[in-house]
Amino acid sequence: xxxxxxxxxxxxxxxxxxxxxxxxxxxxxxxxxxxxxxxxxxxxxxxxxxxxxxxxxxxxxxxxxxxxxxxxxxxxxxxxxxxxxxxxxxxxxxxxxxxxxxxxxxxxxxxxxxxxxxxxxxxxxxxxxxxxxxxxxxxxxxxxxxxxxxxxxxxxxxxxxxxxxxxxxxxxxxxxxxxxxxxxxxxxxxxxxxxxxxxxxxxxxxxxxxxxxxxxxxxxxxxxxxxx
Amino acid sequence: xxxxxxxxxxxxxxxxxxxxxxxxxxxxxxxxxxxxxxxxxxxxxxxxxxxxxxxxxxxxxxxxxxxxxxxxxxxxxxxxxxxxxxxxxxxxxxxxxxxxxxxxxxxxxxxxxxxxxxxxxxxxxxxxxxxxxxxxxxxxxxxxxxxxxxxxxxxxxxxxxxxxxxxxxxxxxxxxxxxxxxxxxxxxxxxxxxxxxxxxxxxxxxxxxxxxxxxxxxxxxxxxxxxxxxxxxxxxxxxxxxxxxxxxxxxxxxxxxxxxxxxxxxxxxxxxxxxxxxxxxxxxxxxxxxxxxxxxxxxxxxxxxxxxxxxxxxxxxxxxxxxxxxxxxxxxxxxxxxxxxxxxxxxxxxxxxxxxxxxxxxxxxxxxxxxxxxxxxxxxxxxxxxxxxxxxxxxxxxxxxxxxx
Numbered sequence: 184x185x186x187x188x189x190x191x192x193x194x195x196x197x198x199x200x201x202x203x204x205x206x207x208x209x210x211x212x213x214x215x216x217x218x219x220x221x222x223x224x225x226x227x228x229x230x231x232x233x234x235x236x237x238x239x240x241x242x243x244x245x246x247x248x249x250x251x252x253x254x255x256x257x258x259x260x261x262x263x264x265x266x267x268x269x270x271x272x273x274x275x276x277x278x279x280x281x282x283x284x285x286x287x288x289x290x291x292x293x294x295x296x297x298x299x300x301x302x303x304x305x306x307x308x309x310x311x312x313x314x315x316x317x318x319x320x321x322x323x324x325x326x327x328x329x330x331x332x333x334x335x336x337x338x339x340x341x342x343x344x345x346x347x348x349x350x351x352x353x354x355x356x357x358x359x360x361x362x363x364x365x366x367x368x369x370x371x372x373x374x375x376x377x378x379x380x381x382x383x384x385x386x387x388x389x390x391x392x393x394x395x396x397x398x399x400x401x402x403x404x405x406x407x408x409x410x411x
Numbered sequence: 412x413x414x415x416x417x418x419x420x421x422x423x424x425x426x427x428x429x430x431x432x433x434x435x436x437x438x439x440x441x442x443x444x445x446x447x448x449x450x451x452x453x454x455x456x457x458x459x460x461x462x463x464x465x466x467x468x469x470x471x472x473x474x475x476x477x478x479x480x481x482x483x484x485x486x487x488x489x490x491x492x493x494x495x496x497x498x499x500x501x502x503x504x505x506x507x508x509x510x511x512x513x514x515x516x517x518x519x520x521x522x523x524x525x526x527x528x529x530x531x532x533x534x535x536x537x538x539x540x541x542x543x544x545x546x547x548x549x550x551x552x553x554x555x556x557x558x559x560x561x562x563x564x565x566x567x568x569x570x571x572x573x574x575x576x577x578x579x580x581x582x583x584x585x586x587x588x589x590x591x592x593x594x595x596x597x598x599x600x601x602x603x604x605x606x607x608x609x610x611x612x613x614x615x616x617x618x619x620x621x622x623x624x625x626x627x628x629x630x631x632x633x634x635x636x637x638x639x640x641x642x643x644x645x646x647x648x649x650x651x652x653x654x655x656x657x658x659x660x661x662x663x664x665x666x667x668x669x670x671x672x673x674x675x676x677x678x679x680x681x682x683x684x685x686x687x688x689x690x691x692x693x694x695x696x697x698x699x700x701x702x703x704x705x706x707x708x709x710x711x712x713x714x715x716x717x718x719x720x721x722x723x724x725x726x727x728x729x730x731x732x733x734x735x736x737x738x739x740x741x742x743x744x745x746x747x748x749x750x751x752x753x754x755x756x757x758x759x760x761x762x763x764x765x766x767x768x769x770x771x772x773x774x775x776x777x778x779x780x781x782x783x784x785x786x787x788x789x790x791x792x793x794x795x796x797x798x799x800x801x802x803x804x805x806x807x808x809x810x811x812x813x814x815x816x
Binding site: 237263267274278279280295339 | 416427719720722723724725726727728729730731732733809810813
């Protein structure tokens with residue numbers, strides 16, 4: 184059984200009087216330990232797919248099983264729990280709390296997981312060391328560079344040992360050198376056994392992954408394996 | 412489970428906007444300070460008045476003239492209550508142990524070149540026994556002094572001090588233009604509402620009339636001590652009927668006098684203080700509501716400002732209730748901190764007020780129930796006005812919230 188199983192998934196929005204079919208009968212499986220890129224032009228349904236896979240949203244119709252759990256049947260609180268335990272988000276805009284120390288940002292998922300204070304701090308420290316920011320623990324996020332901020336976000340995504348690392352244009356706001364750094368970090372995390380899914384429209388970013396899924400008009404139009 | 416964590420988050424958020432938090436909670440501060448300030452003063456007063464009048468005993472009674480207002484053309488009938496009325500009561504009503512007239516007014520006393528503005532009180536020899544006062548040095552005037560219209564006086568302690576009479580007995584002082592000889596000094600009695608009981612000059616009734624003028628003889632207060640406490644109501648009714656006959660009141664006319672017993676004095680002061688408390692409670696209620704609306708307003712602003720933070724928290728696993736509790740605790744913390752500041756301010760104001768008004772007010776006294784109510788109401792206000800903004804935050808869609816700029 185695949186880690187992610189999407190079957191005939193539709194997501195339909197009403198925008199004014201218009202009906203937008205963001206996802207229109209999409210099928211996709213992702214195995215545990217994959218390193219995949221989701222590509223497509225803007226409006227192809229990439230972001231909607233990410234929101235669904237990340238349990239931020241539910242499909243209008245179709246089925247989504249995450250690690251065996253039927254997500255479409257879950258309530259708000261259960262979705263929140265899944266996000267907490269199974270998903271680690273990395274956003275294009277970092278989405279860190281302002282005026283807050285790096286380590287406190289990384290602790291955030293552990294707070295909602297109910298982890299005790301001391302253990303929280305310890306695990307957050309380990310996660311920051313993993314992304315190479317062990318010496319920046321107590322820095323405010325505003326004192327960090329873009330690349331450092333994104334690494335804090337990655338540490339936050341990792342800290343609760345999720346099933347999937349879900350990165351939405353993680354290098355979109357970074358320069359080339361920093362982008363490479365972040366992608367090397369993802370390579371390493373995949374190498375350590377993590378499932379990594381990167382949404383991107385940049386071919387060279389996608390080329391680093393082992394599988395490229397291309398969307399158009401809410402469906403998968405190409406799905407190529409290139410990895411080992 | 413993460414309750415403590417929410418408190419930390421709330422404090423950090425409030426601390427990050429110190430000035431705004433302070434201004435927001437000002438309504439609560441003022442409301443609670445108001446209730447505590449007034450309650451502390453009123454409670455102090457009540458405490459003291461109760462003590463004062465309970466000392467008089469249940470067999471104590473006051474008869475005083477009462478001006479009637481109203482009637483055709485708002486004409487005021489002059490009311491009279493004289494010592495003749497008092498003597499008639501003494502002779503006709505059974506069960507009265509002692510009765511004294513009392514006239515009271517401001518008066519200047521002079522000894523050599525020292526002048527002091529004090530109060531003269533004209534009474535008879537029974538006054539100390541009726542009012543539970545005692546003489547410290549010398550003696551009070553007796554029936555003989557009164558009959559002979561002796562120009563004598565008994566001084567309160569403060570008068571002795573003000574005139575710097577090292578050895579007051581036998582000294583001749585001037586009460587207005589009337590020379591009187593000091594024959595005694597009263598025991599220290601302390602102060603009561605609006606009146607320093609040690610700043611009094613006791614003189615025989617007739618002597619006082621000489622100072623205040625004959626018209627004072629028609630506005631006399633009568634003070635009585637009954638033989639027992641069982642027949643208070645009966646004595647009172649007999650006095651009432653007697654005075655109505657003597658004052659030739661027709662059947663429909665209201666009494667032109669008032670008979671007050673100790674229970675009623677206590678009841679009246681309690682009613683008055685209760686009314687004051689009620690008015691203040693209403694004002695405080697209004698200010699708490701206004702303060703609560705201020706908190707709701709700023710919490711709504713805060714929720715909007717922190718939309719993205721809410722999105723981030725939700726994306727990493729915060730449930731609706733986590734967000735709800737976080738913002739609710741923030742609102743309640745705001746109002747409770749306001750309540751605490753108000754409590755201190757109110758207590759300080761109460762103390763300041765009682766210390767600034769010399770001698771007249773008892774020490775401020777904050778009862779536990781007022782503190783409980785202050786904090787209780789602050790919490791209720793915080794929850795009541797915080798629940799809507801917190802609910803709004805909790806219901807935010809995480810995708811929308813993350814996209815919010």
